[in-house]
Amino acid sequence: MGQAEPVREAMAHLRALFELGPGAQANRTSTHPSTGETKTCEHCGAPGEWVSYREGSGVWELTCRCAEEKAAEEDRQARAVQEARWQAEKLERLFEQSNLGPRFLACTFDAWRDRPGAAGAFRSARQYAESFEARQEDGRGLILFGDAGNGKSHLAAAIVNELVGRGVPCVFQTVPALLRRVRATFSRDSDASEEEILSALVEAPLLVLDDAGAEKHTEWGESTLYYLVDERYRHQLPVVVTSNLNLSGLEAAIGFRAVDRLIETCEMVEITATSYRQELARKRPRTYAEGPRA
Ligand SMILES: Nc1ncnc2c1ncn2[C@@H]1O[C@H](COP(=O)(O)OP(=O)(O)OP(=O)(O)O)[C@@H](O)[C@H]1O
Numbered sequence: 001m002g003q004a005e006p007v008r009e010a011m012a013h014l015r016a017l018f019e020l021g022p023g024a025q026a027n028r029t030s031t032h033p034s035t036g037e038t039k040t041c042e043h044c045g046a047p048g049e050w051v052s053y054r055e056g057s058g059v060w061e062l063t064c065r066c067a068e069e070k071a072a073e074e075d076r077q078a079r080a081v082q083e084a085r086w087q088a089e090k091l092e093r094l095f096e097q098s099n100l101g102p103r104f105l106a107c108t109f110d111a112w113r114d115r116p117g118a119a120g121a122f123r124s125a126r127q128y129a130e131s132f133e134a135r136q137e138d139g140r141g142l143i144l145f146g147d148a149g150n151g152k153s154h155l156a157a158a159i160v161n162e163l164v165g166r167g168v169p170c171v172f173q174t175v176p177a178l179l180r181r182v183r184a185t186f187s188r189d190s191d192a193s194e195e196e197i198l199s200a201l202v203e204a205p206l207l208v209l210d211d212a213g214a215e216k217h218t219e220w221g222e223s224t225l226y227y228l229v230d231e232r233y234r235h236q237l238p239v240v241v242t243s244n245l246n247l248s249g250l251e252a253a254i255g256f257r258a259v260d261r262l263i264e265t266c267e268m269v270e271i272t273a274t275s276y277r278q279e280l281a282r283k284r285p286r287t288y289a290e291g292p293r294a
């Protein structure tokens with residue numbers, strides 16, 4: 001966070017300059033207080049205003065609402081960029097590389113092979129990543145479900161890879177690992193507090209719950225998951241879910257109330273493709289001594 005200070009100071013200075021408080025109104029005038037001069041703005045042609053930012057200094061500068069609005073907009077944008085950077089740093093510290101790990105870092109849309117039963121999900125996932133800015137507005141997510149090994153986690157990881165590449169911080173976690181991560185904060189020598197982990201999971205622009213329903217949860221697990229889904233639902237923040245289960249299976253595994261919120265906000269996409277893991281296994285040499293099969 002060492003680099004943040006100068007940026008913060010610069011922003012405070014900008015704000016002081018452009019968000020003039022009520023007292024500062026007296027230091028605005030359309031004619032120059034000493035020379036009586038009037039001037040129009042060279043950008044928009046409106047009558048400019050003479051402003052003294054420091055009372056009693058006798059220094060008057062010509063300004064215009066258009067310049068002030070532009071500066072305020074630039075300030076807003078700089079703040080948004082900075083906030084995204086802070087959030088990315090925080091998520092990186094708490095969850096490491098969005099938790100993709102080496103296998104899923106390689107799972108991109110480019111690395112995807114077209115397979116029967118998976119084309120629709122591929123299109124949905126790619127479209128989802130492409131339109132993510134709109135999904136941040138409407139909070140809509142995606143549930144990818146289907147049998148083992150047919151590319152659900154690959155597509156969820158491809159979304160994360162694409163978004164992280166565009167500077168959007170994401171968290172990708174299997175549900176069991178996520179619950180373990182929260183539980184680990186209960187230990188006395190935990191590096192992060194439960195509060196910190198939960199708020200990061202609630203605030204991340206995208207949360208991927210990989211392999212939902214893979215484990216039967218304790219009451220604590222179910223209520224923690226419900227808390228996360230509900231908080232994100234309230235803040236209209238999107239969730240992408242992958243699961244081997246269909247809706248009723250998911251309800252039984254992670255709880256009706258969490259699934260009810262997910263159904264409302266997510267597009268459900270089934271992958272009916274066969275297991276790619278098994279396809280790869282069939283092509284592999286049977287022993288390390290054999291060469292690749294023809
Ligand atoms: N269409 C595909 N093109 C390229 N690679 C694929 C494709 N489908 C799956 N894979 C690869 O196959 C492996 C298994 O896929 P993945 O982990 O996404 O399966 P899954 O549907 O999440 O399985 P599970 O339900 O067991 O979690 C991964 O290494 C993934 O990259």
Ligand SMILES: [Mg+2]
Pocket residue numbers: 152153154210211242
């Ligand atoms: Mg998976």
Ligand SMILES: [Zn+2]
Pocket residue numbers: 041042043044045046064065066067
């Ligand atoms: Zn102007």
